[in-house]
Amino acid sequence: LNEKELVIVVTPRLVKPMARNTNLTPYLPGSAEQRDGPVWRSILLGGAAETAVPGFSR
Numbered sequence: 670l671n672e673k674e675l676v677i678v679v680t681p682r683l684v685k686p687m688a689r690n691t692n693l694t695p696y697l698p699g700s701a702e703q704r705d706g707p708v709w710r711s712i713l714l715g716g717a718a719e720t721a722v723p724g725f726s727r
Contacts, residue, residue: 687693694700
């Protein structure tokens, strides 16, 4: 068999270092998105009424 491998070498360098104890939350990917929790969390913890959950039949 003729197998090949790809090797990528990366040398990380900080362009502009951040101050110590900087809040990194605004810089993380997806920080501006809001994700709703699973439907089951509301049912199991009692936060939703049985009739308010779409997609389930009795």
